[in-house]
Amino acid sequence: MSALFEQFILESRELLEAAGAALLRLERAPTETAAVNDLFRALHTLKGATALFDMAPFTRMVHAGEDALMAVRDGRAVMNGDLADRLLDLLDIGTAWIDGLEHSQSLPDDADTRARAQEAGLRAALGGPAESMDGGTPAGFTWVDELSEAERAKAAGRTVTAIAYDPAEDCFFAGDDPLDLCRRIPDLLLLRVETAGAWPMLTDLDPYRCALRFRALSGASKDELTRLFRGVPDQVSLATVAIPAPSAPVPLAAPASLATAMLREQARILRLPGNDVETAARRPAVLRAVRNILAAEGRNADAPSLDRAADGPVDALIRCIESLADGPAAAAPAAPATPPLQARRTLRVDAERMDRLMALVGELVVAKGSLPYLAREAQQGRNADALAQGIKEANGRIDSIVGDLQDAVLRLRLLPLSRVFDPLPRLVRDTARRLGKPVELHLSGGETEADKDILDILGEPLLHLVRNALDHGVETPERRRAAGKPEVATLRVQAFQDSGGVVVEVSDDGAGIDAAAVRRKAVAQGALSAEQAAALSDTEALRLILLPGLSTSDSVSDLSGRGVGMDAVRGAVEQAGGRVEIASDSGVGTRFRLVLPLTMMVTRLVTVETAGALYGFPVTLVTGMQRFPHGAIRRMKHAESVVVQDAVVPLLRLRRLLNLPEDERERSGESVLLVDLGGQPVALVVDTFRERAEVVLKPMTGLLARLRGYAGTAVLGDGSLLLALNLRELV
Known part of the structure; x- marks a missing residue:
């Protein structure tokens, strides 16, 4: 992919996003001048960018949108729901075309037809045919x-x-x-x-x-x-x-080319009256113009004659230019074929962060310079205490710089959550119109930063939660009036950093989740027995909606009701090493909280030892570590369980999950790791607890990549190998 085309793809996406945001603002406040100007500026810039790459249908379609917006700005039309729908559809088509251009480097075959249809639709939305390029008579x-x-x-x-x-x-x-x-x-x-x-x-x-x-x-x-x-x-x-x-043939001399006329005009400029100073001032401008004309015509071979006359008398230069005007005009050379483009992942980085990274690299180079000196000291058998002190100081400096360097590199990948917040106003607007539920969306914390990989994972769960809130949580205007609520519902999405991670909350003031209804549905679908469901608290019952296939909706629509949305939310968040929290008050509203790590490059693990090997589990999933005496473990046939805080928790053994040999040693009790698997507490027997560790996980490759129970590997500071486990897949 050429650098220019890559820049076009990036900037076009930003322009389409900016246009969409401005259009939603304009729909809410049709008289907001700033929104009109922002939208017009985005469309105008996009039109120019598409024209640069010879995308006539794209340019035509955006130009039609620009004409419609000019009618709004000039007071000839009013921004209403129909016109907004047309313009949003135009932006959606533009986004799809940009995605296609990134991969296939060409517009779809029906691009011209779709562009003309959009143009006709916009004219209809404005109340009649609009002027267009083809409209001239x-x-x-x-x-x-x-x-x-x-x-x-x-x-x-x-x-x-x-x-x-x-x-x-x-x-x-x-x-x-x-x-x-x-x-x-x-x-x-x-x-x-x-x-x-x-x-x-x-x-x-x-x-x-x-x-x-x-x-x-x-x-x-x-x-x-x-x-x-x-x-x-x-x-x-x-x-x-x-x-x-004509009634009679008219002899016609061959017309002079445009380049010939332009060259003769430069000669005429040199003949204009004026003193020597004025003539000398014209000469550089004329020479530049003539050279540009020759270059544009592909006549670089004629340039030496111009160079020879450039420093001579004015009359000689005029004669040279006139002779060039009389010469043949070569056709412009064909543009070289554009090589096939390949999509590349890109990431824009703030210049200050790059500067900090370079400064730390410089410090590391300086600190490294002390190591050869210490090596020579060791070879010469110098004082061991002094040498040890020097090594300790060098290690301290390098360790500090490496820590700062790691932080700087991680911050290169940090992006604001506004990247995943930006599509939400459009989603809420379209879904609310379809459902007939007026909803006001409040976004906050978009400036909160997280790793790019976290943002990529967060996008889909966030869309699921917002759709569920609109479809299930928010009531119809009639029900809200009956409940004494305002007809316009409130949906809030906010983000903030907490304890070194990122928290995203989605809350609404709708009907809330009925914990009793969730219990009944879980029992009806065979997820739990009636006794198990009755033993659950309301908070525990709410987490049942995260189970696969469980939906409280009685009907299936294209929005929700299949019981896969919340399971997908949980799976994506846990894949990122996070967790989902749910709180709801019947008749008041519901709040979902997604707790995620700041980055996936460095993972915080609780490490354990089993059968002589080291294993790790994400800190966010671990709720505790305890030792249980053998008498506290209850057995029923082949199943085992323990009581934790008055709740019966199933007990599993890591050796059995990994098909490792049983431990034959006598023990006074069992080391048990307590984990939360999407609302289901599990007790896991391990051999020994080890310390917590921050590691850089490397994913499994080759045939090992098919082992879904393993999240990756890491090398610890002492050189030992650690296997990070995906416990949900193992269970």
Whole structure:
């Protein structure tokens, strides 16, 4: 993927996200000028970016959205739900096209058809047909009727395309080059360059503003010309016109090319009256212009003659330029083929964080410099105490720098949670409209940072929770009125850092979760016996909704009801080493809390030893460590259990889960690790407790990657190997 195209993909995504956010703001407050300006700016920039890469359907579609927004800004239309739906659909198509461009580097085959459909839909939403590039009619091209016979001769007897190009005055600042565009008109039959208005005095002429307009006839089709002028569709009108044949043939000299006219104009500039100082001031500008014209025409071989005349008399330079104007104009070389693009993962990094990283690398290099000196001291048999002290000091410095370096590297990957919050307003808006439930969304804590991998995992669970809150939690307006609540429900999503991790809460003021109904559903589906369900507290009963296949909804919709959403939430959060907490008050509302580590690169584990090997479990899943005497373990057939805080907890043995030999040694009791597997407490017998450790996990590769019970491996400080276990898969 070229650097320019990669930048286009990144910036287009940001522009589409910014446009979506601004559009939602505008729908809520149609008179908010800032929202209109933000949306218009995003669309205008996106239009220019797509035009740069020759994506005519994309440019056409975005231009149609820009026209609709201009109607809103000018007061000719009102931003209502229908128009907002049309514009949001446009942004969705744009997002899908950008995703496709990243992988296939081309728009879909139906892109032009979809672009035209979007354009027609926007015109309908505005209450009638809107002006477009194809909307020009011969009635707006009276200049064609005023052409002389000599100007008509080349197109006489043909049906051609008339072009009226009125560049914006500030077109140069937008990166447009009107002359270059006209030079590239295919099958150019006529080109007229006219002043757009009264020509100002030379002293009042602003060279940075375009004061020209262009009229042309071309034998090319309107579609071909539309692609050529894709970057300035609002400044160009096209019409198909028939040029009648002349009554008598008119001899016509071959027209001079546009490059020839431009070169002759540079020679004329050098002939303008003025003193020697003024003429000398014009010479560098003329030379630059002539060199650029030659380069654009592919005539680099003619440049040496210009260089020889550049330092000579003005008359000699004028003659040289005129001779270049009389020479053949070479066709512009074809652009080299673009190599196949490959999608790459990208991550934008704050410059200050990169600077800190480089500073730490410099400190590490300096600290490393003391090691050769200590090595020489050791070889020479110097004082052992002094040598030990030097090694200790060097180790302390390097250890401190490595710790800071690790922190700096981790912070390179930190991104704000606003990345996963940004899609939520659109989701809430569309879902609430479908369900007929007015909902007000409150977002806070978007600036809270977490590792990019955490954000990638968090996105889907967050969408599940928000959809469930809208579908299950929030009541209809009628039920809310009956319960004495405001018709507009409140949905809150907030994030904050706590105890070195990230907490994301999703809460609503809806009907809440009925713990008794959850118990009944669990019993009906065979997840628990009636006695087990009755023994659960309300808090424990609420966690049953995290079990696979258990849903409290009586009907299945495209939003929820299949019993897989909350199980997916739990699975994703536990995969990241986190946990899910649930709190609900019937009739008041529900709160889901996702507790996640700050990063997945460094994992905090509780380590244990079993059968001579070291194993690790995520700290977030471990609720305690205890030793139980043999008499405290209850046995029923092959099942074992223990009582923990007045609750019966199933007991498993790690040796059996891993198919390791039984421990034949006599023990006074068992070392038991207490873990929480998505609301289900489990007691796990291990041989020995070890210390907690922060490790960098390496995932299993090759055939071992299929062993889902193992999360990865890590090397500890003493060189020993640790296996991190996925206990949920083992169980």
